[in-house]
Amino acid sequence: MEPILQFFYNLVPGLADLPLWIAATIVGAIVVVAMFTYIALFALIGIWLERKISGHMQDRLGPMEVGGWHGWAQTIADTVKLLLKEDIVPDKADKPLFRFAPILVFAAALSAFAAIPWSRSFIPANLNVGLLYILSISSLVVIGILMGGWASNNKWSLYGGMRAVAQIVSYEIPVSLSLIVAVLIAGTLDMQQIVLNQSGSILSWNVFRFFPFPFIAFFIYFIASLAEVNRTPFDLPEAESELVAGFQTEYSGMRWSFFMLAEYADMFVVAAIATTVFLGGWQAPFEFLTFIPAAFWFLGKALLIVFVQMWLRWTLPRLRVDQLMYTAWKVLTPFSFALIVFVSLWKIL
């Protein structure tokens, strides 16, 4: 947090006179609000983009009316609609849990943003175990989803919640194992250090070093991360044709939209981890391009991965539950173990 505090001290010199804990709290609150705004904006743009992408893939135009230019204000209109919707809590639901679930899911997604390095100086919390922190905090999402599924008192929700737990817990293993491959190369869990470790040209990014092991690990991570955030082909927890809407079935209005926000935030988080760990983070691909701000490169790479996530959603069908488990335990996990062994050997020799 030091660089950010310093930045704010320079901006508002009066802050430096206050005791550290007050200054840190103020700065922290500002950063959280900024992150929340960012997630909301990202979800607004992301949902619009997803509609446009799906529309163009499906020989349609997508939203075209609201706001004039290519329906850019469609998601804003939808958000207003969601805000005005009646907030329904089922009569037989476990009400406290039902209310708390979307908050928990969203809080977990928001907290993960704390350790993402946007540029050399902007990282909300520069932890020395940043990667571990992100992985563990985003595991909380599972509890929120199970809570929502259980508390709804609906069989579809329960099935969706159970599926989500089975899926996310299983896929956390290949996610972590494939990240360990990169951690072995970098020798640190510090997100900023992992990025700095990859400075240079595109060839010093982790994907292309120790070729081809981290390259394979990158794909394993990408596939498993799709399952982590319930995207197609792993969208079983909310499989429409099977489970109506899975754990979200009973949710409406703002509570539902918090699940939606969390989903988009998670999409961005996994893309950001992939960018940071494998694709050089905020570093420019070539030395002569460094004059472009680092945040641009970071956002560009992350959004490219988000685009691929959306692209896959509209071209792949859903897997069956047993095939999902097969992919996690019999394909991705053994492969990432093998990669760890190979990279460790390479590192030692």
Added chain:
Amino acid sequence: MAALLTKEKETTLYLGPQHPGITGNMMVELKLTGDTIQRAKTHVGYLHRAFEKLMEERLWMQCFPIVCRICVPEPDPNEENLARAIEEIEGREVPERAQYIRVLMLELARITAYLMWMGGQSGSMGLYTMPQWSIGDRDYILDLFEELTGGRVYHMYIWAGGVRRDLPVGFKDRVRKVMDYIESRLVDYDRLLFENAIFLKRAQGIGIIDKEKALEWGVVGPPLRGCGIAHDVRKDEPYEVYDQLDFELITHEGNDVYSRAMVRRKEIEQSIHIIRQVLDKMPSGPIHNPGPNPLKWKVPAGDAYVRTESARGEFGYYVVSDGSLKPRRVHVRGPAYVHGIALLEHLLQGANVADVSFIMNSLGTCPPEIER
């Protein structure tokens, strides 16, 4: 372990009548242990409109708009059946040109029905691009229907004694153009659905129909041909001018969802082939052999059973006339009744809950047709 499994508690899951994965207004009651279905029971009755009874109170002419509604995505085989049954009782001749136009209609309707099935089948596994594509392409054929008959979905075009209108000027070229387009799109469909690795994984070995029992159960149409049994009314008992047209009878070994899908996929090509031949061979001449004034139209006493191959399978109509202004009895034997109730219950036993909608779609379950 076995003792643990047998003690597992059963959950009851009511799939439908309002559920995005169900092919219409019907309900499947599932008894589950975990994700495996132990027993399935279909509940229909949400869409019963008593069409067969209704027809007994209608003039013969008024029956045509009713039979259309029996099968929503593909109404033409029903009109064809009723028209042919009446013609058989009356002994009325149908001009050759009308017969060709009927075949054209039936095959166009078959393609629309398969395109719609494609959408349902891929929608049931979360591939929502396919329905957008195939139902969008289906619209080009619906445009042709609209031009020819005035209706996009329900046509009421095939009539006792012929068809209602002749082809408009330039219609044949437009049909050819649409057929060329659909043919070119088949490549895209293959890449998105029929050759998709996940589709193959999900479809192969799922929903297996026992080949020995298929005929016994009365399975017809693509599910039967997907068992490798060559049965098609168009070949077995050619009606209209099917005996003068050259087309292949598609069968596929495998008995599963995949083989049913491939039968339908290849039949689209055959239908396009048939339509092109019909357009080439169609003679000129009258299109209707008119009967008496429809308001005073009495069909002579007698009965007839006719069969037509629809996209779901064999459609049979048993029509009885007592010589009055109204039919005495019209009995409909629809393929979805066999597929969507007994066969579905049987196939769902031991299936995964994720495959319910998938299997339903592959059988062409259609509640409007089950209940009538």
